[in-house]
Amino acid sequence: MVYWIxxxxxxxxxxxxxxxxxxxxxxxxxFGFVFIAIWAGVLQGKEQSSPYDVxxxxxxxxxxxxxxxxxxxxxxxxxxQNGVRNGAISFELARPSNFFLYVTxxxxxxLVYNFFFRSVPIGLVFALTVGFYVPQHFSSYLFICxxxxxxxxxxxxxxxxxxxxxxxxxxxxxxxxxxxxxLAGLGGQMVPIDFLPAPLSTLTxxxxxxxxIYYPVMVFLEKASNDVIWIQLFWALVLTLLNLWITERxxxxxxxxxG
Amino acid sequence: xxxxxxxxxxxxxxxxxYKMNFLVSSLSYGLIMAVDFxxxxxxxQRFNDVKGWNLYEVGLLYGISSVAITLYxxxxxxxxxxxxxxxEGEFDSLLIRPVSPLSLLLTKNLDLSRIGGTAxxxxxxxxxxxxxxxxxxxMFLLLLYLPISIxxxxxxxxxLGLLTATFAFWTQRxxxxxxxxxxxxxxxxxxxxxxxxxxxxxxxxxxxxxxxMNYTPILFLLDKGGSIWNLAxxxxxxxxxxxxxxxxxxxxxxxxxSTGS
Amino acid sequence: MIVADQLNxxxxxxxxxxxxxxSFTSLLSTKxxxxxxxxxxxxxxxxxxxxxxxxxxxxxxxxxxxxxxGILHPTGGSIExxxxxxxxxxxxxxxxxxxxxxxxxQLWWDLPLRDSFDILKEMYKVPDAKYxxxxxxxxxxxxxxxxxxxxxxxxxxGQRMRGDLAAAMxxxxxxxxxDEPTIGLDVNAKTSIRSFLKELNGKEKKTILLTxxxxxxxxxxCSRVIVINxxxxxxxxxxxDLRHNIGLPSVIEVQYREKPQHLPAEFDGIEKMRWEDxxxxxxxxxxxxxxxxxxxxxSKWGEPVDIQMKEPDIEEVIQKIY
Numbered sequence: 001m002v003y004w005i006x007x008x009x010x011x012x013x014x015x016x017x018x019x020x021x022x023x024x025x026x027x028x029x030x031f032g033f034v035f036i037a038i039w040a041g042v043l044q045g046k047e048q049s050s051p052y053d054v055x056x057x058x059x060x061x062x063x064x065x066x067x068x069x070x071x072x073x074x075x076x077x078x079x080x081q082n083g084v085r086n087g088a089i090s091f092e093l094a095r096p097s098n099f100f101l102y103v104t105x106x107x108x109x110x111l112v113y114n115f116f117f118r119s120v121p122i123g124l125v126f127a128l129t130v131g132f133y134v135p136q137h138f139s140s141y142l143f144i145c146x147x148x149x150x151x152x153x154x155x156x157x158x159x160x161x162x163x164x165x166x167x168x169x170x171x172x173x174x175x176x177x178x179x180x181x182x183l184a185g186l187g188g189q190m191v192p193i194d195f196l197p198a199p200l201s202t203l204t205x206x207x208x209x210x211x212x213i214y215y216p217v218m219v220f221l222e223k224a225s226n227d228v229i230w231i232q233l234f235w236a237l238v239l240t241l242l243n244l245w246i247t248e249r250x251x252x253x254x255x256x257x258x259g
Numbered sequence: 260x261x262x263x264x265x266x267x268x269x270x271x272x273x274x275x276x277y278k279m280n281f282l283v284s285s286l287s288y289g290l291i292m293a294v295d296f297x298x299x300x301x302x303x304q305r306f307n308d309v310k311g312w313n314l315y316e317v318g319l320l321y322g323i324s325s326v327a328i329t330l331y332x333x334x335x336x337x338x339x340x341x342x343x344x345x346x347e348g349e350f351d352s353l354l355i356r357p358v359s360p361l362s363l364l365l366t367k368n369l370d371l372s373r374i375g376g377t378a379x380x381x382x383x384x385x386x387x388x389x390x391x392x393x394x395x396x397x398m399f400l401l402l403l404y405l406p407i408s409i410x411x412x413x414x415x416x417x418x419l420g421l422l423t424a425t426f427a428f429w430t431q432r433x434x435x436x437x438x439x440x441x442x443x444x445x446x447x448x449x450x451x452x453x454x455x456x457x458x459x460x461x462x463x464x465x466x467x468x469x470x471x472m473n474y475t476p477i478l479f480l481l482d483k484g485g486s487i488w489n490l491a492x493x494x495x496x497x498x499x500x501x502x503x504x505x506x507x508x509x510x511x512x513x514x515x516x517s518t519g520s
Numbered sequence: 521m522i523v524a525d526q527l528n529x530x531x532x533x534x535x536x537x538x539x540x541x542x543s544f545t546s547l548l549s550t551k552x553x554x555x556x557x558x559x560x561x562x563x564x565x566x567x568x569x570x571x572x573x574x575x576x577x578x579x580x581x582x583x584x585x586x587x588x589x590g591i592l593h594p595t596g597g598s599i600e601x602x603x604x605x606x607x608x609x610x611x612x613x614x615x616x617x618x619x620x621x622x623x624x625x626q627l628w629w630d631l632p633l634r635d636s637f638d639i640l641k642e643m644y645k646v647p648d649a650k651y652x653x654x655x656x657x658x659x660x661x662x663x664x665x666x667x668x669x670x671x672x673x674x675x676x677x678g679q680r681m682r683g684d685l686a687a688a689m690x691x692x693x694x695x696x697x698x699d700e701p702t703i704g705l706d707v708n709a710k711t712s713i714r715s716f717l718k719e720l721n722g723k724e725k726k727t728i729l730l731t732x733x734x735x736x737x738x739x740x741x742c743s744r745v746i747v748i749n750x751x752x753x754x755x756x757x758x759x760x761d762l763r764h765n766i767g768l769p770s771v772i773e774v775q776y777r778e779k780p781q782h783l784p785a786e787f788d789g790i791e792k793m794r795w796e797d798x799x800x801x802x803x804x805x806x807x808x809x810x811x812x813x814x815x816x817x818x819s820k821w822g823e824p825v826d827i828q829m830k831e832p833d834i835e836e837v838i839q840k841i842y
Contacts (some may be wrong), residue, residue, distance in 0.1 A: 023435045024438050026439060037455045050358075174283040
């Protein structure tokens with residue numbers, strides 16, 4: 001299976017940067033400590049008026065810093081824009097393999113790497129310092145896996161959307177910035193979305209960004225009903241279909257205009 | 260001086276050839292910072308304060324820290340991207356000029372797209388100063404001191420950037436260090452230092468002295484503690500740290516002279 | 521003008537492991553071996569000389585140039601360029617020398633050529649009057665006027681090299697180091713660069729040190745050649761010495777319709793003959809046998825369908841010294 005080989009290859013490429021990434025992990029943990037400190041400072045003496053106490057928020061930030069490496073920090077535009085710029089995309093689209101799967105499986109390999117060498121070590125740092133939540137119910141683990149997997153699919157799709165837009169705009173830096181800001185801001189990276197001001201807090205629950213960070217974190221902390229997975233599933237399906245359709249449009253556009 | 264102006268105008272004109280790109284990137288860079296601050300505002304609106312600091316007070320810290328790091332990113336872009344000179348072996352071409360490599364680096368380029376972030380920081384500062392509604396003497400003192408605080412912040416940031424860049428003489432690549440020495444500390448300095456655990460505080464007041472640029476003076480200016488000496492610390496620390504980083508930089512260059520790697 | 525006295529440059533090569541941690545562990549480890557990139561080199565280049573500094577890749581050419589220009593400091597020995605030590609007084613020496621790296625431009629990539637010159641004028645504190653004289657003179661010599669207002673990234677390789685050469689001369693240095701100035705250029709561009717360098721050396725009396733892989737550069741320009749290999753000087757003499765020592769063979773490749781049955785074992789002026797697949801490769805001495813008469817000779821042996829003139833490879837020339 002060609003896509004499985006792509007996943008493996010991309011995993012091995014990333015393995016070469018292991019040590020540089022470990023130093024980066026320390027910085028990532030510090031970011032986490034800063035967020036935790038802010039929440040501890042904010043909630044001090046006010047825990048009664050908040051749905052979450054300091055420990056909840058510590059667990060929340062710790063988990064979100066870990067999952068950020070699976071569904072937040074993806075390659076900008078999945079590098080599709082480079083192919084557009086140098087024209088290689090015409091060949092890639094013409095290959096017998098599916099372009100969407102070809103691109104996304106390479107990113108998936110990188111994420112597998114991120115899980116082992118970013119998320120797990122960062123999680124360990126938190127576990128040894130401020131604490132890391134351990135899900136209590138055996139059945140939760142199944143839902144966590146599904147939720148994280150769907151989060152990854154949603155995020156890969158969002159990044160794919162940014163990348164493939166290069167076929168029409170050539171420059172994706174701007175789109176990537178916006179996408180990332182929305183993902184981090186409305187996805188609940190630092191602030192759980194139910195803390196957002198009134199209309200936003202309801203709206204964001206139904207946006208795909210929450211499905212990438214907030215829901216998997218809440219499922220992990222066993223604070224959300226497992227039904228949120230349906231929202232995630234909805235967005236994963238819609239975005240995948242959307243991307244497949246857009247890829248087809250891109251192919252037609254390139255065939256007509258010759259790149 | 261004349262040379263500096265020539266170089267700056269040159270770098271401005273070369274940037275302006277990509278107008279659209281410039282506009283878009285400076286806008287989006289500002290936007291990210293804005294969203295970050297809006298989220299903070301959302302939290303503080305709900306919970307009032309973080310360890311005794313309300314939104315406007317934190318905004319003051321936030322503004323100073325963001326203006327400092329973005330100004331460094333504007334003027335120190337070649338220092339920040341110094342690993343290119345090592346990886347691609349371009350450092351040689353700086354050493355054949357009758358001017359010091361550091362002055363060449365500082366004048367080679369400006370990253371104006373970061374100015375969007377500076378504007379964002381200034382806006383946050385303005386909102387916070389208005390929101391604080393200080394009496395006129397305190398306000399006067401704060402406005403008087405703000406430029407000193409920002410300048411100290413820029414110098415501290417530049418020194419950190421230069422220290423990190425110097426590592427490139429040995430390690431070639433430095434991008435992964437920068438998250439550790441610049442991004443994470445300056446993000447932390449957006450918020451009051453008293454929220455952090457002891458070991459982090461120690462780091463931010465010693466090896467990565469970002470606490471001095473805004474927290475120390477603002478503490479005194481907002482009557483939250485400390486003495487008038489709090490106002491002397493930022494420039495003193497900035498200059499001392501600059502001196503150290505320059506020494507280390509020159510040590511790095513001497514190493515390069517003997518190895519050329 | 522340029523004096524090197526028992527010049528040495530040794531590099532400690534640490535056993536590096538790959539990757540990021542490798543650069544750290546090699547920082548701490550003491551395991552290393554010493555490479556003598558430049559090993560006891562001495563020479564004295566007088567004012568107005570045009571010296572070719574040649575040798576195979578990795579022989580120590582660029583290490584020497586880097587030491588002469590103050591980028592690297594020697595491990596042992598001393599250097600004087602225009603009467604100063606580049607190690608101790610790098611910035612002063614920088615004002616007296618011009619350097620061109622053929623592989624790498626020193627112009628501002630996104631700016632018009634004129635802007636690069638303006639910046640360099642300030643950097644080297646060239647007075648206005650001298651600067652205008654410079655622009656006029658170099659427009660005459662290099663015809664840079666026609667693309668003065670074009671951004672450097674849009675120039676052709678040949679134009680850029682002309683720009684780079686002019687940029688190196690802006691402060692009117694007495695000494696010029698040229699590292700592969702003709703690399704990658706087409707024949708026309710090479711010719712115009714060579715005639716410029718000849719003029720620079722002849723009329724302006726500039727001292728020039730040139731490294732190159734192109735034997736034509738050496739033959740047409742240099743009055744003196746220093747050949748180095750493995751960090752040591754193997755020959756220092758005139759172009760005639762070089763020719764005398766090793767000859768400067770020219771190479772020709774001939775492809776015949778049918779492989780000729782009988783070839784003379786020896787022929788006056790032909791140094792070497794060998795078959796490579798169905799191509800006959802001949803090395804000959806142009807001073808003994810001119811190219812037209814060689815062509816006559818080879819066409820007597822059979823019916824050539826393709827003839828190609830090749831420039832001798834510098835690596836091959838150096839090999840012959842041993």
